[in-house]
Amino acid sequence: MKLSGGVEWALHCCVVLSRASAPVPSARLAELHGVSKTYLAKHLQALARAGLVRAAEGRDGGYALTREPAAITVLDVVEAIDGDQPAFRCTEIRQQGELALPPEECRVPCGIARVMAEAERSWRRSLAGTTIADLGASLDPARLDRVLGRG
Amino acid sequence: MKLSGGVEWALHCCVVLSRASAPVPSARLAELHGVSKTYLAKHLQALARAGLVRAAEGRDGGYALTREPAAITVLDVVEAIDGDQPAFRCTEIRQQGELALPPEECRVPCGIARVMAEAERSWRRSLAGTTIADLGASLDPARLDRVLGRG
DNA sequence: AAAACGTGGATAGTGTTTGTCCGAGATTAC
DNA sequence: GTAATCTCGGACAAACACTATCCACGTTTT
Ligand code: FES
Ligand code: FES
Numbered sequence: 473m474k475l476s477g478g479v480e481w482a483l484h485c486c487v488v489l490s491r492a493s494a495p496v497p498s499a500r501l502a503e504l505h506g507v508s509k510t511y512l513a514k515h516l517q518a519l520a521r522a523g524l525v526r527a528a529e530g531r532d533g534g535y536a537l538t539r540e541p542a543a544i545t546v547l548d549v550v551e552a553i554d555g556d557q558p559a560f561r562c563t564e565i566r567q568q569g570e571l572a573l574p575p576e577e578c579r580v581p582c583g584i585a586r587v588m589a590e591a592e593r594s595w596r597r598s599l600a601g602t603t604i605a606d607l608g609a610s611l612d613p614a615r616l617d618r619v620l621g622r623g
Numbered sequence: 624m625k626l627s628g629g630v631e632w633a634l635h636c637c638v639v640l641s642r643a644s645a646p647v648p649s650a651r652l653a654e655l656h657g658v659s660k661t662y663l664a665k666h667l668q669a670l671a672r673a674g675l676v677r678a679a680e681g682r683d684g685g686y687a688l689t690r691e692p693a694a695i696t697v698l699d700v701v702e703a704i705d706g707d708q709p710a711f712r713c714t715e716i717r718q719q720g721e722l723a724l725p726p727e728e729c730r731v732p733c734g735i736a737r738v739m740a741e742a743e744r745s746w747r748r749s750l751a752g753t754t755i756a757d758l759g760a761s762l763d764p765a766r767l768d769r770v771l772g773r774g
Numbered sequence: 775a776a777a778a779c780g781t782g783g784a785t786a787g788t789g790t791t792t793g794t795c796c797g798a799g800a801t802t803a804c
Numbered sequence: 805g806t807a808a809t810c811t812c813g814g815a816c817a818a819a820c821a822c823t824a825t826c827c828a829c830g831t832t833t834t
Contacts, residue, residue, distance in 0.1 A: 473701075474821090475624050475710040475739075476791075483735050484716050497810065506720030511793050517812070530801020531809040546738050550624075559626045565635050569657030570770050583758045584634050587697050588626075591749035598742035607734045619721055625790090627822075648779065662824050668781070681832020682778040781830080791820070799812075804805100 476554045478515040481507055483549050483607070485516065489525065490541035490608040491616050495534030504619065515553055522552030541605035547596055549604075560588035627705045629666040632658055634700050634758070636667065640676065641692035641759040642767050646685030655770065666704055673703035692756035698747055700755075711739035 485501050498516050502509040516535055519525045524544055525535045537544065562585035566573050581589070636652050649667050653660040667686055670676045675695055676686045688695065713736035717724050732740070 473624065473626050473705050473710045474708075477714070478792085479711065480714060480716060480735065488722070499810085502720075504720050504722040505716050506723070507716070508793060510795075513811080514793085520812090527811055528801085529799080529809095529811050532802065533800085533810050535811090546735075554624050557625075559624045560630065563628070563631060565631060565656050565658070569653075569655050571639070571655040571767070572657070583753075583761070584631065584697075587750065587753045587758070591746050594749040595742050595746040598745040599738065602734075602738045607738070610734070616722070629823085650779085659824060661826075664780075665824085671780090678780055679832085680778095680780050680830080682776095683833060684779045684831085686780090775834100777832100777834080779831080779833100781828105783828095784826085786823100786825080788823075789821085791818105793816100793818080795816080796814095797812100798814105799810100801808100801810080803808080 473559060475550070478511075478518075479550055479553045481505065481512055482515050482519055482553045483546065483604075485512070485535075486519070486524070486537065486541075486544065486549055486604045487608045487611060488616065489535060489537050490544075490604045491611050491613045492536070492620065493613070493617060494620075495528045495532075495536045496620065497534040500534070500620070519549070519552050522548070524548055524552055537604075541608055542603050544604045545600045546602045546604075546607070547599035550599055558589065558592055560585070560592070562588075624710060626701070629662075629669075630701055630704045632656065632663055633666050633670055633704045634697065634755075636663070636686075637670070637675070637688065637692075637695065637700055637755045638759045638762060639767065640686060640688050641695075641755045642762050642764045643687070643771065644764070644768060645771075646679045646683075646687045647771065648685040651771065652686070670700070670703050673699070675699055675703055688755075692759055693754050695755045696751045697753045697755075697758070698750035701750055709740065709743055711736070711743070713739075 484505055488501065488504060489496060498513045499509045502512045516525065520527050523538060526538045527535055562582060566582055567575065567578055635656055639652065639655060640647060649664045650660045653663045667676065671678050674689060677689045678686055713733060717733055718726065718729055
């Protein structure tokens with residue numbers, strides 16, 4: 473069970489964007505955090521595809537959030553980067569091999585799949601309980617503007 | 624976020640073992656489920672290392688559970704196969720780049736790491752709420768013995 | 775002794791993650 | 805209009821984890 477490393481980058485970027493007063497270029501975001509510029513650009517594109525950020529093209533462009541920070545949950549960011557596919561996938565082993573069950577007994581998901589799905593729902597529910605606004609509360613906008621301003 | 628595919632195999636094996644009246648060889652377990660014998664053997668070794676199953680070596684040997692099925696949770700099996708490392712790891716981005724915070728402000732885990740850790744605790748708690756005994760309730764021991772008996 | 779069985783390491787093949795690079799297109803400043 | 809700045813999207817490669825196989829070896833029962 474592992475989460476893509478880009479998730480942390482994306483979350484930090486969203487926090488910064490939530491407190492920035494103007495669009496921030498992807499290269500600038502990378503410098504702020506000390507990570508690869510080109511790879512971070514990929515993750516930002518994923519955020520854009522998910523509709524969480526908008527890219528302003530052209531000179532003086534950059535990325536900005538599309539919604540209020542309080543309307544973007546941690547789960548939104550995680551799913552944008554890591555995908556929304558379930559961590560566990562039932563491969564219907566119960567229907568294979570010598571111990572196979574007849575198909576008429578397999579109309580509903582098996583017990584294992586149900587437990588896994590329920591656990592994942594708990595995980596998602598927990599992640600959806602925190603927003604970018606919550607995470608950004610401790611970041612001083614004045615300091616951010618100062619760092620961003622003197623490019 | 625993805626779980627190792629061997630987790631499903633291991634869970635099905637534990638369910639079978641919980642209702643078997645004698646040790647079951649790994650090759651037999653693989654045939655019962657229609658999966659690779661050699662690869663399943665690897666996963667069973669992982670279960671043995673975690674102390675969930677015991678291997679009876681030698682002729683007429685095989686695997687058996689070490690505890691009551693009701694004392695083995697789904698989480699135990701998942702961690703035995705997939706490892707117990709957290710899905711998210713904070714790489715302390717807050718201390719890197721231009722926006723780096725001074726170390727004296729980084730003594731406690733950052734907000735992002737806290738949210739992730741709490742979500743993972745929810746996931747684990749949910750998985751620990753179901754045992755192998757729960758999963759095996761619907762498996763008929765008589766049928767299992769019949770299939771196992773005529774090798 | 776022989777047969778059946780698990781152990782642990784070595785070894786590939788495969789797919790995913792991570793990361794780089796570059797051309798095309800959009801937008802603004804001059 | 806032209807140049808500069810910036811994003812977009814895809815191609816590409818290296819690194820890594822997952823999946824799977826095989827074999828030599830030790831153990832246990834008959
Ligand atoms: S049949 Fe294996 S998890 Fe559903
Ligand atoms: S500093 Fe990035 S998640 Fe903790």
